[in-house]
Amino acid sequence: MTTRETPSTEANPRSGDPRKRAAAKVLDPIRDLKLSPEVHAYLVDRGIPLPDCPPAVKTPEPRDVAGAAFDFERVDKVLAAFKALTHVSGRWAGKPLNPDPWQVAYIIAPTFGWVRWDDEAEGYVRIIRDLYVDVPRKNGKSTISSGIALYMACADGEQGAQVVTAATGKEQAKFVFSPIKTLAEKAPALKGRVKAYAEKVIHLRSASTIIPVSSVADAQHGANIHCSIVDELHVHKTPDLVETIETGRGSRTQPLSVIITTADSGKPGTIYDRKRRYIDRLAAGTIRDEHTYGVVWAADKNDPPFAVSTMRKANPGYGISPSAAYLKAEAKKAANDPAALAAFQRLHLGLRTKQTARYIDLATWRANAGDPINEADLAGRMAYGGLDLASTSDLTALCWLLPRDDDGFDALWRMWVPEDALADLNTRTAGEAMVWLGRGWLRTTPGNVTDYAYVRQSMNEDADLFDVQSVAFDRWNASQLTIDLTDDGFQMVKLGQGFASMSAPLKECKRLLMTGQKSGVPMVRHGGNDVMTWMTDNLAVATDAAGNVKPDKANAADKIDGWSAFVNAMSEAMAGTAPKKSAYEDTGLRVV
Structure with a gap:
């Protein structure tokens, strides 16, 4: 050269x-x-x-x-x-x-x-x-x-x-x-x-x-x-x-x-x-x-929009191009005309003015990773499950929450994707899906649809290891799998996915994670699950007029099935120990 x-x-x-x-x-x-x-x-x-x-x-x-x-x-x-x-x-x-x-x-x-x-x-x-x-x-x-x-x-x-x-x-x-x-x-x-x-x-x-x-x-x-x-x-x-x-x-x-x-x-x-x-x-x-x-x-959303320090932060060419006088004039227009403020913030401060704030900050999530989880050490522990079946050609997620004496949880996830859908997921995640597969965070089932026989087998193996209390799932996604699991002895709980059912457990998930970050003691120890870190970054939340929240798959950046399973499991954990008899013996599956 x-x-x-x-x-x-x-x-x-x-x-x-x-x-x-x-x-x-x-x-x-x-x-x-x-x-x-x-x-x-x-x-x-x-x-x-x-x-x-x-x-x-x-x-x-x-x-x-x-x-x-x-x-x-x-x-x-x-x-x-x-x-x-x-x-x-x-x-x-x-x-x-x-x-x-x-x-x-x-x-x-x-x-x-x-x-x-x-x-x-x-x-x-x-x-x-x-x-x-x-x-x-x-x-x-x-x-x-x-x-x-x-x-x-x-x-x-x-x-x-x-x-x-x-x-x-x-x-x-x-x-x-x-x-x-x-x-x-x-x-x-x-x-x-x-x-x-x-x-x-x-x-x-x-x-x-x-x-x-x-x-x-x-x-x-x-x-x-x-x-x-x-x-x-x-x-x-x-x-x-x-x-x-x-x-x-x-x-x-x-x-x-x-x-x-x-x-x-x-x-x-x-x-x-x-x-x-x-x-x-x-x-x-x-x-x-x-x-x-x-x-x-870009500036931060909480920065005073018309402060010189804010304009310097967002504009690396400040004082040369754009000139200080130009930005001062634009700031004055925005200050005098509230309708112009959003345009000023977007064009001159780099702010995406209508973007919804992330519900769970990645720093908060990562602060709860804790030590890597050895599943053998969890043998015999009480466990509450959440199952998100999603589409047969997409991700299926299972979450186990195992309560601890300090009011926190150890959390495990199982996630399955059809082999034929793996390449697309790998592309969307810049090659990370193959890494997740190698580390055991992700599993595949043969063909182009999820083979629920693999899910059933895994859940029965987990039931041999943990003291499973109940498993919640979306009541609109009932399938032969949920019937088979009920026959296997699981207490399967139909759970609505609207604000009424989702708000309290989702807010509890956030409260525990934030508590863990503040205290330095992980309150939802997840062991640094890479797939869930990705899904946490994808997570979008819908809010109603009363301030209730629920996971919002329609507006999520990408898949959040693991979070849906997490919230379902948290709903059961909050409900406490349920009777251990078949859900079909009396009134069928318990509906929430």
């Missing part, structure tokens, strides 16, 4: 930032600024000031991937390519386009610096293939996306690279493409090397192109994409265009898909919501994907 001169911070028109850097006050830049040791070392070695604006959300860098290495020269090369471009308007017109320290530290260096050997390519390739940047308006999104697009077409060493800029309509696509075209036309270093047309930029030596696309048909035409830039993801009403672009890069050895967006209002189920939650899960550690990297800048 050829070493290029590192752009001088003195030449950066933004380096004269009048703000007093908070970095000098930070005791641990790796912890407090969320920098990896490798990126921190790069910044120090190259004389780039440490940023003072860590993102609210940052996914792990792929530093633990087998064979991973951080290549300083790769980052140098990208920065040199940016430096070859020049600002085309405003007070910096004609000056080199040097990325700000925060853009280097959190976007460029992690994305382009991490590499590993690839036998097929016979060389080192980038590890990160999907970059997600979520930042409020006026923080230089178009500048950095334009620089990346031109680098990927003109300097990445890829012959015939196809770079696309994607938006939801032709005019918006041209709007995204226009800064790229202008930079290509005005950069002295690209003179004679590129041809810029109304809807295409061509790098002559490599025959690489940059074009705008606004439809699936556009994206599919000759699709062999090396890089894509998706602008303002939240305005995409369907996932079709984004998914078509991402599936059109299979023949490239180190493709890169870039999403640079502002926040949406919090509407569930959209392509923005799916991508954003994926990044949140990666950052929380509930799933792993070394090929995806993302950063999100």
